[in-house]
Amino acid sequence: MSQVFFEDVAEGLEIPELKKNCSTQQLVLWAAGSGDFYQIHYDKDFAQGTGLPGLIVHGALKHAFLGQLVHDWMGPKGELRKFGCSYRGMDYPNEDIRCRGVVTKKYTENGKNFVELDIWTENPAGKKTSPGTATVALPSKN
Amino acid sequence: MAEVFEVTDEVKAQYGVEGPPWTYEATTTSIRMYARGIGSVDPIHYDVDFAKSQGFRSIVAPLGYIGTPTFHPDTNDGTFGFPRRAGGGARLNLPTKGLLDGGTETEYLDYICAGDMLVETSSLADVRVRGNMVFVTNEAVYKNQESGKVVAKQRLTSIHIG
């Protein structure tokens, strides 16, 4: 895994996108891993009974995808300080989920190099379904 | 109609040939999940203190559960979790139209409790063709990693449909 350095980063930089497309099996694997067995994620009839159009992707899974996005970008020497998102729209199995991020700020504080990002998941219609932010500390080349 | 599979001498030559060992883990978390998966409410599968009060090392694995194979995406099957390793009949070119479970038999020499690490080795035991179905039987032996003692032996039959 390559390392990104503070000097390489500029405000407005878009980080490499992570593309996801969840099979129903992926949702059940997530239920197993997380312990969340709510049926709206794998039982279509149950989901529709609650008024949903069909199965939906767990919000916490999208949160985890965004974690993976930031983790992959910041490299082994990056330190994740903070990250979060809110759930503003639903995503469905077998549809693309684009996980994206853009640098909004960089600054140095107490000798540490911080980068702030806007991060989000995006559905095929281009809607940001899980917008959030992340703060990471990056190593310097010096 | 041609047979969907032929039990050749090359196939028979694989009978009894052990594949490389694999590690299976039974943990408190995995045993509780399996017990929930079968709908059991017996506290022996959930409550460590209770299990110890009954003379067991820790919570007891429900019958049928012999730990979970350690998983790595490069080496294990994404659907079934089992290791994709050589041996144990892995090189058979079986039909793939359908796959069904044919039978399971376990011989227990000891209980399996949370904290147990088991080393499993398996080998191909039998292949039979009936119509468009190929019955493949594997034999697996599970040893406790710490004591080296055999704790269970299993015969597993899968049906491959062509």
Place this chain on the structure above:
Amino acid sequence: MAEQTYFDDVKEGQELPEFTIQPDKQQLVKFAAGSGDFNPLHFDEKFPMLKGMGIADNIVHGRFKYAQVGRIVFAFAGYKGRVKKFGVSYRGMDLINTPIKVKGVVTAKKQEGGENIVELDVWTEDADGKKTTPGTAVVALPSKG
């Protein structure tokens, strides 16, 4: 928690206390989680292999039924008994949300190698009374003496 069964009390032909389980999708998803078998055959009704096999709904894992047979055997053996062997074959499919009866009967009792051995026929039965998972078990039981 099951009452302890003693060898002295067991009779050939004795039936084990039966129970019925009707697994819904959540139960099968939990079993997928517990067993590590994530075949969509058991939870995705649109999974193409189902259609290919001419099956209308998700089918119950064979190993789920094996574990149910394990429950009846374990409950019979009690914490002081020892299950020495139990096996089944999968002779019929059970569909999700259908009742599965789990039953067993004592077929033999004998003393062997200093152990009190009880042999059982065990099986699951569908709503039509068909034995979908027939098998046998061997259990060693404590005696009262």
